[in-house]
Amino acid sequence: MSDTSAGIVSAAARLMEAMADEREAPLLGPMLVDEILMRLLLSRVGGRVAQLGQADSSVERVARAIEWVRTHYGEPLSVEALAELVHMGTSTFHLHFKAITDLSRVQYQKLLRLQEARRLLASTAMDAGAASRQVGYVSASQFTREDARLFGRTPLKDLTRLRQPGAVS
Incomplete structure (x- = not known):
């Protein structure tokens, strides 16, 4: 882990601690968020x-597409439709999406679906087929x-492990 990464993790941990205390949260929270932002910059x-703060930058456009994918992960979608949504050419969008997420649109959507299914399995009585x-x-x-392939065990085995007392997801 680089010094920058360690600093971000440290600041994030301090932010979580401050947010758990109703007196510290309003006083320390904004300063810690600023520290994290500065360390990221x-x-x-x-x-x-x-670029996230720059209107209509390629990063901001891809961030809008990612938000759309996150809210519509269960729907079929195409690179062409996403590119059109954020007013980018298909190949340009694909390159920027991959550069930002380190995943293709299909891989990203699959990851979201699998994480949501895992959450459903762990928090509801739903079986793997329904999830x-x-x-x-x-x-x-x-x-x-x-x-x-993603979690290293079948959903049933993963569910059994997740539902054990003291299990960490």
């Missing part, structure tokens, strides 16, 4: 972070394969 991704359909999978077997 000084890091190797500082240029991208700065997979809820997040947009047509094939339960495809869901099971992709879930096992």
Whole structure:
């Protein structure tokens, strides 16, 4: 971990502690958020972070597309539709999306679906088939394969482990 990363993690931990205390939160919270932002701006991704605040920058446009994907993860979507949504050419959008997320649009959507299915399995009485359909999978077997590939075990085994007392997700 770089010094910058360690500083960000330290500031984030202090922010979490401050937010748990109703007296500290309003006083220390804003300063700690500023510290995290400054550390991010000084890091190797500082240029991208700065672009988030610039209206209509490529980073801001991709951030809008990511937000759309996050709220519509269960729906089929195409790179062309996302590119059009944020007024970018398809190849330009694909390059910027991959540079920012380090994933393709399909990989990103799959990750969101699997994480949401895992949350549903852990927090509801839903079975794996129902959870997979809820997040947009047509094939339960495809869901099971992709879930096992990401989390290292089948959804049933993962669910059993998650529901054990003291389990950490």
